[in-house]
Amino acid sequence: MTNPHLASVKALVFDVFGTVVDWRNSVARDVDALARRKGLEIQAAEFADAWRAAYRPSMDRVRRGELPWTKLDDLHRMALRTLLRDLRIDLSEAEIDELNRAWHRLQPWPDAIAGLTRLRKRFLVAALSNGNIALMTNLSRYAGLPWDCILGAELVRRYKPDHEVYQSAADFLDLERSEVMMVAAHLSDLRAAKEVGLRTAFVVRPLEYGPNEQPDLEPDASVDLTAMDFNDLDFQLRT
């Protein structure tokens, strides 16, 4: 193995939105389908970007204790209502619920299923997402993600990058922190994982945000291993 530091790794835990699935194009596809059905003018990709941007502040309010624990489906719905109001788009409650479930129907990146399937032969693989269990479970069924189990924010009622989420992965799997590797496309996620003592793999996803926001493209000091995609991650963990 490239890095003897990684020989102890037994489980890989994955960030999901942006790392495993392409949320932007998937949400935009559902927004576009709704707009066509309703005869509305909506810039679907910009809508997806604004929606994603809008739930982050509310997640941070939960992290700071200003909001009680609220699961991601509900934060998504709050952000969606605000966005629809700002854009003066009028939807029924049923249409809002249906659109909110766009986050349950995200497409995996092209390498994700093959890569996870390869990695799973030698490592336990688990989701470690801010998405709630129902969201992750429905999304994983939809996308065909072959997890051994689904962990994450809801199980400890804390959002990443709060340390409790990373620590809980090692605790639930009954592993040492050095035996768990966090896989993510976002350096903020990997920095927090590293602070807790997890190993870290950075997978570059240059297309996550489209043309508007700059993704992380280069590793920093928190990264143990950098991979082009999940197949490359499997290859590097073999050699």
Add this chain to the structure above:
Amino acid sequence: MTNPHLASVKALVFDVFGTVVDWRNSVARDVDALARRKGLEIQAAEFADAWRAAYRPSMDRVRRGELPWTKLDDLHRMALRTLLRDLRIDLSEAEIDELNRAWHRLQPWPDAIAGLTRLRKRFLVAALSNGNIALMTNLSRYAGLPWDCILGAELVRRYKPDHEVYQSAADFLDLERSEVMMVAAHLSDLRAAKEVGLRTAFVVRPLEYGPNEQPDLEPDASVDLTAMDFNDLDFQLRT
């Protein structure tokens, strides 16, 4: 469908020990292998029975609040130490750890994988066991159980038949209780699930306890549907 009451079911949650896997013969196999390796005289099946019987009282002590929350791997280890002392069998700490992980290496009943795979096409399928997450995850990898997610006692720090465990399945899956069906070979499990409002399927496992203990063979009033095995359960839920 046989019972229109069941048309709303979207998720099946499974008891695992005895319902999905044959713990008795699997544990006995590992005990027997250890006995041969060490040149010890151990009646392997009786050992498995005594071990299973011995952890139940400690689980009930957790349920009554006399013991703090303790995960099943640790209850298994406590029961194993007592049993070894009673039988005057001397094992090293490493041997005890290894034997305790016999519960991570249980064989599925012959219909379990095919049945779960069929059921999963139309229903979300999840483990809802008293086994802790690491135990269930390792066991499911070992046996090849195709869960959508792993729920259970550890996530709410309560043991079945405490109602919180059944309620948590509906909550984590974001479903109504009437949309969740508990599948188990044990009527005590199904009675508690029914009290909470879950639907119930009784799967008969006549060989679970070997010749010494009487399994549940006939449904009672808490049971919505009785099946011979998981393939039969799939068939009945189609017709």
